[in-house]
Amino acid sequence: MNLSFQYKNEDGYMLLTVKGEIDLYNAKQLKEKVGYVTEDTDAANLVLDIRNVKYIDSTGLGILIGIKRRIAEGGGRLILVLTSERIIKLFSITGLSNIFTIAENKEAALKKLEQ
Amino acid sequence: MSDQKKDTLVEINIPGNPEFLRVVRLLVSGYASNHPIPLDEVEDIKVAVSEACNNAIQKSExxxxxxxIKISCWLEDSFVFFKIEDNISETxxxxxxxxxxxxxxxxxxxIQTLMDEVDVDSDPDTGTRILMKKKIDVA
Structure with missing residues (x-):
């Protein structure tokens, strides 16, 4: 199953919304889409809204780690918008909740960007 | 094989191709729906079984x-078992x-965190077998 994406170039950040189930089959779509939208903007920061992602596996988590690393190398910040208790549980188990900045909605994400 | 295992055993084979991972997750959901397994635990099992299949598929790639990849699931002694076996050589x-x-x-x-017990038996030439189990409240 393919992922669906929506992106919006905002002032100072790019907002990318992802919908679907991220697994080994389609995780590369996320990597490619983030590469594409971040090349298309001067904004170094990315707000990645994954509230409509119902499932993510280790491949998807690995891709998120790579995205965070790449954005940091470019001097930017990655904020994840995430509310699914299931996915937060996976972040917690893998220790990624200590590495990623997570917000519950877009407004909270923007506040974190300002910090 | 115990009578309980024989009466509850389901097996499927999938090719070592990631497009079949969704089939695996549907198997877990479908199998669990026939048994008194809480939804949150079904989701745990779904992640663990899918991760075990990921390992085999990435080897295949x-x-x-x-x-x-053969996936077997059954109930035995208040546990649900999932066994994921592949015949993929790593050499x-x-x-x-x-x-x-x-x-x-x-x-x-x-896998190790979400399941109660995991046993991995891997041979670089002949493949890997991952056996995992989780305790459930069988009525």
């Missing part, structure tokens, strides 16, 4: 051929890169 294929290693590490961490 590195080996350059589509091996076969002669591409070496895993750093990203593969990170993902594999995360995958096994998830």
């Amino acid at each position: 590195r080996a350059g051929y589509s091996g076969s 002669g294929g591409e070496e895993p890169d750093e990203t593969d290693d990170i993902e594999r590490g995360l995958g096994f961490l998830l």
Whole structure:
């Protein structure tokens, strides 16, 4: 199953919304889409809204780690918008909740960007 | 094989291709729906079984051929068991890169945390067998 994406170039950040189930089959779509939208903007920061992602596996988590690393190398910040208790549980188990900045909605994400 | 295992055993085979991972998750959901397993635990099992299949599929991709993956599930003594077996050789294929290693590490961490007991038996020439179980409240 393919992922669906929506992106919006905002002032100072790019907002990318992802919908679907991220697994080994389609995780590369996320990597490619983030590469594409971040090349298309001067904004170094990315707000990645994954509230409509119902499932993510280790491949998807690995891709998120790579995205965070790449954005940091470019001097930017990655904020994840995430509310699914299931996915937060996976972040917690893998220790990624200590590495990623997570917000519950877009407004909270923007506040974190300002910090 | 115990009578309970015989009466509850379901087996499927999938090719070592990631497009079949969704079928695996549907199997877990479908199997669990026949038994009194809480939804949150069904989701845990779904992640663990899918991660075990990821491991086999990534081996298959590195080996350059589509091996076969067998998934078996059954109930026995208040546990639900899932066994994931592949016949994919790790010799002669591409070496895993750093990203593969990170993902594999995360995958096994998830399996070990989400299931009650995990047993891995791996042979580089003949394949891997991952047996995992989780306690359930059988009425």
